[in-house]
Amino acid sequence: MIVSNVSLSGCAGVNSPVCAAAGEGHLGGDTYQTTLTPTGNLVVAVCLGFIGTFGLLNNLLVLTLFCRYKMLRSPINLLLINISISDLLVCVLGTPFSFAASTQGRWLIGEGGCMWYGFANSLFGIVSLISLAVLSYERYSTMMVPTEADSSNYRKISLGITLSWVYSLIWTVPPLFGWSKYGLEGPGTTCSVDWTAKTANSISYIICLFIFCLIAPFLVIVFCYGKLLCAIRQVSGINTSMSRKREQRVLFMVVVMVICYLLCWLPYGIMALLATFGPPGLVTPVASIIPSLLAKTSTVINPVIYVFMNKQFYRCFRALLHCEVPRRGSSIKSSSKITTKAMRGIAITSPRHINDFLFLVASLGQPAASMPQLGPYVEPTLDITKGPSSDNKPVDVSIADDWL
Template sequence: MPTNVSLLATPENSTVWNPFTGPLKTIEAWNFHLLAALMFVVTSLSIAENFIVILVTAKFKQLRQPLNYIIVNLSVADFLVSVIGGTISIATNSRGYFYLGSWACVLEGFAVTFFGIVALWSLSVLAFERYIVICRPLGNLRLQGKHSALAIIFVWVFSFVWTIPPTMGWSSYTTSKIGTTCEPNWYSGEMRDHTYIITFLTTCFVFPLLVIFMSYGKLMRKLRKVSDTQGRLGSTRKPEKEVTRMVVIMILAFLICWTPYAAFSILITAHPTIDLDPRLAAIPAFFAKTASMYNPIIYVYMNKQFRRCLYQMFNINDPEAKESNLNPTSERGVLTRNNNGGEMLAIATHITSSAVTNREEEKSSSNSFAHIPVSDNKVCPM
């Protein structure tokens, strides 16, 4: 049965080696077995972690808040990447070639790319939502469920628009050089394929990366400004330090997972005839797939509100509860805000209250200054 070239393309050396009929002879079998084992670990952890996120969110009502919708959407996308792409990758690597056939190659290439871009854009929307909640550029407009729902619809539609073209003739999905995974056709030298790759990388990597950097950059400037004000008033910098650590970890994880794949894609697109070891060419795609394992840890398990619900669901003693009991007065207000809207909303409320305190302090200082006797209030001549 002939292969539909509008859906699938094979590397240029396909006349010598067909990835659908047997493994690449230049690579020893243990390399494929190692990749299969690594993918089994990553896929198992990803499926378990993201399923727990979805399950806990469904069980605890306090987690079903607008700020958490996009986090659940991220977990759904990562879960689907692992269920479809991860399981296929385990099966093909265990045999050393794509024995499932060309239809499975198109399925894996589209599914991994589609759900991967949904997850990637979810990270960008999450950063933008946090910027909206904390910096409040829209004034008193609060983030509601309908806003988060529209953001999720945008993410899925936008991702579908830019990942479906290879199945319709604009570029294609092809096997990688190692022959056990499928991806967009970076290897083609045709201008039609180049235009798609350039457009795809711009809309699905450069744009979300800019949104993440701009949103978190503005958020950090806002927190630092408030922290400096609190420093003058004798308050703590703990919220700023916690959020700074979280933001740095998020950005580093994003860059570690996606930058190698994007750089590899640009390199292959610019020099499609470059001679790379197939094992080396497989590393960037592997790093990108590990994002589904890191995301739940970084974006969910670092959330105090989610951790407490997780402890409760599995009947685990909450170590943070003991700390709260030692100082219940200082924790009570924070816990109440966390139950109503999450930690980001708590930080936003903290910033607002700090601003009010600062204004009251300045007003009090100006009134006291006005009542100083004229002889003590005059400016000394130079």
């Protein structure tokens, strides 16, 4: 039995089995009247229509590019594809039901459908959040710690993808078996975790969900990208002409990622906590629909930030539009090992090697076939796998200037 999270104002003065069932605290039959006005329902339906359409198109385009161009089929890009798949599933298996409910002014698919909607949207949403955290950690580890060979990288990325789905299942299955529950949310046109239940059972689940599925991924993202920026700043004073531009570019990308993450998910988290710990009626149905819509916009924003602002995907996108072969960007190809000491600036003694190091620090991604143009101070035949003296250990790299 699903307890409704909405008021019964939509049933005022109406004598029907549906409203009677709702007054008893559960979904009766296969409908439930919304608390929004017809104009409000229309506005919500239009927003959901735009979100669903553009989210579907953006993520389908990402998958099309990945399948069409072999140069995109690298281990790290699998994480981007995992994010796109989870967002695409939200657009296909979730948004259409809430869109239909908003157009009709009532929930249409009954109690079982409400449980499915709440479970599926929570599952795919958490997969996306955890994948973003895994992606940031992979970028951080690629630059700051030694990495393994490419074949091993595929196993590591596959493990990260599997972890995102298993972790999400761990936190979305319990409401199906009694630890909290899924029910109608806000004005009654969407379903999610029952935020308004004041029982210890429900509150304990909501606290864990907030900490482990919202705060923890955010902290991982901030830590990893913060360390990336620190690594770039450490060498920016050595060669300002080359590092300042890359530092500003990476800083811009990190700020955009963090702001969009907070914009999409923080209002929803705050709304859930206010509904859980605040007095009854503090979060009105009308106010609760806005954070819900913001959370759904992540399905549109994620492909733009993490894919179309990625140089490799952008080049392939332009090639797809012009029906041509995409050109490869600047890259350095070697075996994919990076020594931590080298990344911290040790064993860099000449301007030529400083330029090489700055290029490596600011460039994260997979190798391509061509050699980079590092500027007039670097000779094309320079072998960067050798240190400037016999005291320095070899540094093997596999980083491209396409990642951020």
